[in-house]
Amino acid sequence: MRIVRFILFGLWLIATTVVALTPRDTVRSTSAAVTRQPVVQAHEGAPAYRAVYNDNNWHLFWFSGLGVLAMLLPRKPTLASSAKMLLLLSVYGLTTELTQEYLIPGRAFEWQDMGLNQMGIVAGIVTATLIRPLKAKWPGYQGGNRFHGHSACSSTRLARTGLRRI
Numbered sequence: 001m002r003i004v005r006f007i008l009f010g011l012w013l014i015a016t017t018v019v020a021l022t023p024r025d026t027v028r029s030t031s032a033a034v035t036r037q038p039v040v041q042a043h044e045g046a047p048a049y050r051a052v053y054n055d056n057n058w059h060l061f062w063f064s065g066l067g068v069l070a071m072l073l074p075r076k077p078t079l080a081s082s083a084k085m086l087l088l089l090s091v092y093g094l095t096t097e098l099t100q101e102y103l104i105p106g107r108a109f110e111w112q113d114m115g116l117n118q119m120g121i122v123a124g125i126v127t128a129t130l131i132r133p134l135k136a137k138w139p140g141y142q143g144g145n146r147f148h149g150h151s152a153c154s155s156t157r158l159a160r161t162g163l164r165r166i
Contacts, residue, residue, distance in 0.1 A: 002075075009069040013092075016062040020096040024106025059116035060123065063093060067124020077132065082125055093117035 070085040071077055093114060101109035 005069070005072045009066075009073060012062075012065050012069050016066060017096065019058070019062060021099060021104055021107075023104055056112075056116055059113055060120040063089070063117045063120030064124035064127070065120075066092075067121045067126075068128045069124075071125050071128030071132070077129065082129065086121060086125060089121045090118060093121065 066089055067085070070089060071082065073085075074081045097109045097114055097117070100107035
């Protein structure tokens with residue numbers, strides 16, 4: 001299960017990087033093609049439309065996802081691991097903004113984007129920190145041993161039959 005977490009984090013990191021480093025002209029031409037569609041034009045004033053096409057929401061979305069997935073990587077998250085993830089993801093956010101400024105045509109470093117990246121990272125770390133302890137309360141969860149009490153060789157069954165574990 002742990003390898004799946006690393007794969008998900010890696011894929012999310014790649015997707016975030018691709019989105020963050022897409023040249024502005026590509027983003028504008030794609031947005032223009034989408035907004036020319038009759039279905040989209042009919043809903044331009046709707047709150048859902050404004051939420052989806054708001055750049056601020058995308059920063060929060062991608063970086064909160066990174067925060068959540070990063071906090072699922074350590075076996076036993078601590079305050080120190082949370083601080084490390086916050087630092088590493090903050091450096092990643094700064095790196096993407098600086099890359100936009102100096103290497104990506106039509107993109108620029110923006111302090112507002114940096115702030116939104118940080119808000120997303122903190123929201124993701126806090127969310128993961130709050131959700132992770134709930135895992136122990138999931139029905140059937142037995143501390144990582146999913147066959148506890150259900151195996152043909154469980155201690156309870158062996159005791160009832162009078163047999164010993166080999």
